[in-house]
Amino acid sequence: MNPVKRPRVLAIAEAANPEWVSVPLVGWSLATALRDVADVHIVTQVRNRDAFLRAGLREGSDFTAIDSEAFARPMWKLAERLRMGEGKGWTMVQAINAISYPHFERLVWKRFGDAITAGEYDVVHRITPLSPTISSSLAGKCAAAGVPFVLGPLNGGVPWPKGFEAERRAEKEWLSYIRSAYKLLPGRGATLRHASAVLAGSRHTAAEVARPGKDKIVYIPENGIDPARFNRCAAPTGVLRGGFVGRLVPYKGPDMLIEAAAPLLRAGRMKLEIIGDGPMMPALKALAQGLEGITFHGWKPHQEVQDILASCHLLTFPSIREFGGGVVLEAMALGVVPMIVDYAGPGELVTSEVGIKVPCGTRQEIAQGFAEALTALADDPGPLPAMAQAARDRVQSHFLWSAKARQVARVYDWVLAGRPAPVPDFFGQDGVAPRPRA
Known part of the structure; x- marks a missing residue:
C-alpha cells in the first residue's frame, strides 16, 4: 500500500x-x-x-x-x-x-x-x-x-x-x-x-x-497552545484566588476587576494576583489601598507567570476587546477556570462547561456581573474542579x-480535491456549523 x-x-x-x-x-x-x-x-x-x-x-x-x-x-x-x-x-x-x-x-x-x-x-x-x-x-x-x-x-x-x-x-x-x-x-x-x-x-x-x-x-x-510551554497543573488551595494577566490599560478592565472583588478582599474571602504593567498601575494601586490579599506582580518571565497563574482557581479577565484571547487558552491549559466577558475572542473560546461568561454591558454591569459570579464561587467553589478538568480537556482536544x-x-x-469545502466547526458540539450570514 x-x-x-x-x-x-x-x-x-x-x-x-x-x-x-x-x-x-x-x-x-x-x-x-x-x-x-x-x-x-x-x-x-x-x-x-x-x-x-x-x-x-x-x-x-x-x-x-x-x-x-x-x-x-x-x-x-x-x-x-x-x-x-x-x-x-x-x-x-x-x-x-x-x-x-x-x-x-x-x-x-x-x-x-x-x-x-x-x-x-x-x-x-x-x-x-x-x-x-x-x-x-x-x-x-x-x-x-x-x-x-x-x-x-x-x-x-x-x-x-x-x-x-x-x-x-x-x-x-x-x-x-x-x-x-x-x-x-x-x-x-x-x-x-x-x-x-x-x-x-x-x-x-x-x-x-x-x-x-x-x-x-x-x-x-x-x-x-504549545504543551511544552504550558505544562503545569493548577493546584490552588485556600480561599478563592483569581489571577489577571495582561497590560494594565482601560479596555482590559483591571479596575472593574478590583471593584468587583473588593468586598471579598475586605472580608478575607478572596485573593487577587495582578500580573502585568501599564499606565493604569498607579491608579490601580490607589484603588487597592486598604484591600488585603491583592498583589501587583508587574511583568514576569513566562515560567513565573505560569507558576503564579497555576496557584489560582480563576483567570479573572474582564477585557472588553480581545481579538484572539490567547491568555484564556493558556489559563485553560493549566486547569485555571476562565471568568471572562462574553464578547469577541474569549466569548468564543469559553463554554459553560469550562468557564464563566459574564454578559457584555456597561462598565457598571460588567463589574456587577463579576462581583456576583465571584461571590457565588466564594460561597460554593464546588463546581470549579470539574470545570478546570473540562478546560484542560478542551485545550488538549481542540487547541x-x-x-x-x-x-x-x-x-x-x-x-x-478541487471541490467546495464543507465548512466545519472544529469547536462546536456537533462538528458542523452553518456558514456565517453575510
Whole structure:
C-alpha cells in the first residue's frame, strides 16, 4: 500500500518568530506545526532569520528569509510615531502595514513565482498578516498558475462595545471609526475571489469577510497552545484566588476587576494576583489601598507567570476587546477556570462547561456581573474542579498546535480535491456549523 502523499506547502509568514509574542508567535507556531502534516517551506521576513536559526531550522531547505527592510523599516518607524504611545493605536499600525506589506509579497513572488508556476508547490498558504484588511497579490497569481491559495487565519476588527468611548480614546483608536473603509480598497475583493479557502480566526471576522468569499470560510481560532510551554497543573488551595494577566490599560478592565472583588478582599474571602504593567498601575494601586490579599506582580518571565497563574482557581479577565484571547487558552491549559466577558475572542473560546461568561454591558454591569459570579464561587467553589478538568480537556482536544495543524491539513485536502469545502466547526458540539450570514 502506497503511503499518502504529503502536500508540498509554501507557507508565507512575514511575521513569525518563536522568541516574540502576539502575531509573530502565532505565525511561527502554526507554520512549524504544519511541518508535521505537510512538507512545508516557510517564507518569512529577514528580521526573523536569526531566531529561526536558533530554533534549529535550516535556511534554504526549511525556510527562506526575504529582505524587505528597505521599505519595511521606515514604514514601521512611521507607524510607531503615528500610534502615539507604546502598545496603542493598533488600527493605525495595521493601516501602515497595509501600505508596506505588498512590497514583501512582490519580493516573495520574485523569488518563488517560477517554482509556483512550475507546480513545485501544491498549496500556497499565507498565514500572516492576520489582519483581514491586508489584501494579497499572491492570491490571483496562484490562481492563474492553478495552485490553491489558502488565506489565514484572519482576525480583527471587533467593534468597541457601546459605553466604552473613554477606553477607545485612551487607546488612541481614532482610525477605528473609519476602519470599515478598507473594504473599498483595491485588491480585497480579488483576494477573496482567488483564494481557495479563507481561515477565519473569529466568528466576527468570518461574517466580515462573508462576501465575496462566504463559500470558502473555515472557522479556526487563531491561537493555540504549545504543551511544552504550558505544562503545569493548577493546584490552588485556600480561599478563592483569581489571577489577571495582561497590560494594565482601560479596555482590559483591571479596575472593574478590583471593584468587583473588593468586598471579598475586605472580608478575607478572596485573593487577587495582578500580573502585568501599564499606565493604569498607579491608579490601580490607589484603588487597592486598604484591600488585603491583592498583589501587583508587574511583568514576569513566562515560567513565573505560569507558576503564579497555576496557584489560582480563576483567570479573572474582564477585557472588553480581545481579538484572539490567547491568555484564556493558556489559563485553560493549566486547569485555571476562565471568568471572562462574553464578547469577541474569549466569548468564543469559553463554554459553560469550562468557564464563566459574564454578559457584555456597561462598565457598571460588567463589574456587577463579576462581583456576583465571584461571590457565588466564594460561597460554593464546588463546581470549579470539574470545570478546570473540562478546560484542560478542551485545550488538549481542540487547541494544541498539533490539533490545529490537523484541522488545516483537512482544508488542504479539500482545496486539493478541487471541490467546495464543507465548512466545519472544529469547536462546536456537533462538528458542523452553518456558514456565517453575510
